[in-house]
Amino acid sequence: MSKNLPLMEGLPRAQLPTDEPLILASGSPRRAELLKAAGYEFQIQPAVDSAECGICSRETAPEMVARLAFQKAVDVVQKNRRGLILAADTLAACQGKILGKPDNREHAESMLRLLSGRDHDVYTGVCLWSAGTQRCYVDVVRSRLKMQSLSEEMLQDYLDSALWDGKAGAFGYQDGNDWIEVVGQDSESNVVGLPMERLAELLEKFDSLADKVQKEVR
Numbered sequence: 730m731s732k733n734l735p736l737m738e739g740l741p742r743a744q745l746p747t748d749e750p751l752i753l754a755s756g757s758p759r760r761a762e763l764l765k766a767a768g769y770e771f772q773i774q775p776a777v778d779s780a781e782c783g784i785c786s787r788e789t790a791p792e793m794v795a796r797l798a799f800q801k802a803v804d805v806v807q808k809n810r811r812g813l814i815l816a817a818d819t820l821a822a823c824q825g826k827i828l829g830k831p832d833n834r835e836h837a838e839s840m841l842r843l844l845s846g847r848d849h850d851v852y853t854g855v856c857l858w859s860a861g862t863q864r865c866y867v868d869v870v871r872s873r874l875k876m877q878s879l880s881e882e883m884l885q886d887y888l889d890s891a892l893w894d895g896k897a898g899a900f901g902y903q904d905g906n907d908w909i910e911v912v913g914q915d916s917e918s919n920v921v922g923l924p925m926e927r928l929a930e931l932l933e934k935f936d937s938l939a940d941k942v943q944k945e946v947r
């Protein structure tokens with residue numbers, strides 16, 4: 730992260746529900762930084778890129794992040810006999826359009842032009858899966874955001890910075906821009922890729938929440 734924003738301070742940490750090691754099934758540097766800042770010990774095993782695939786035009790943003798988080802978890806569960814697998818997927822949504830990571834500068838520019846001056850949502854799907862017990866739970870958290878109208882200069886400066894690269898919606902909330910803010914008490918860490926408050930709740934309640942998976946993945 731470019732700045733040590735307050736969002737990295739005071740993050741909650743819960744006890745793990747099993748004695749399995751926590752495995753972050755993500756290559757996102759933001760997710761690793763958030764987990765580390767909260768004090769979790771974990772390994773990193775990103776899911777293969779192909780786990781993040783499949784398009785269904787009727788899917789809503791929350792449905793899509795739930796599905797993609799689940800698909801990423803499946804990929805990593807297959808490779809581990811033991812481990813509490815944590816996978817996530819983050820997307821932005823504005824005016825009925827779902828925004829993932831931009832392919833290039835032009836794509837980033839079109840996303841930022843859509844978001845400029847508009848309220849929008851960021852959704853993160855989280856999948857927790859105990860490989861040892863084959864129990865799993867998927868949840869989705871929404872954060873509402875407001876983006877100021879970007880002047881042409883602000884837009885080009887941000888595009889020049891390349892900070893949009895690899896970030897859903899082509900912006901990094903954590904980059905310290907004053908033109909974007911989270912509404913009310915909505916989760917900031919959720920915007921950056923992992924809803925730390927909800928993650929702590931899910932870990933605490935995992936035993937009662939998680940269901941035995943229908944088809945075991947070994």
Ligand SMILES: Cc1cn([C@H]2C[C@H](O)[C@@H](COP(=O)(O)OP(=O)(O)OP(=O)(O)O)O2)c(=O)[nH]c1=O
Pocket residue numbers: 754755756757758759760775776781801817818819820821830851895896897898900901902903920921922
């Ligand atoms: C909206 C927003 C997203 N992001 C990031 C979080 C995620 O890394 C990324 C969304 O892409 P994801 O596909 O959710 O995650 P990823 O490709 O980085 O990693 P993996 O698939 O291995 O789990 O956008 C920010 O860093 N800041 C923001 O403000």
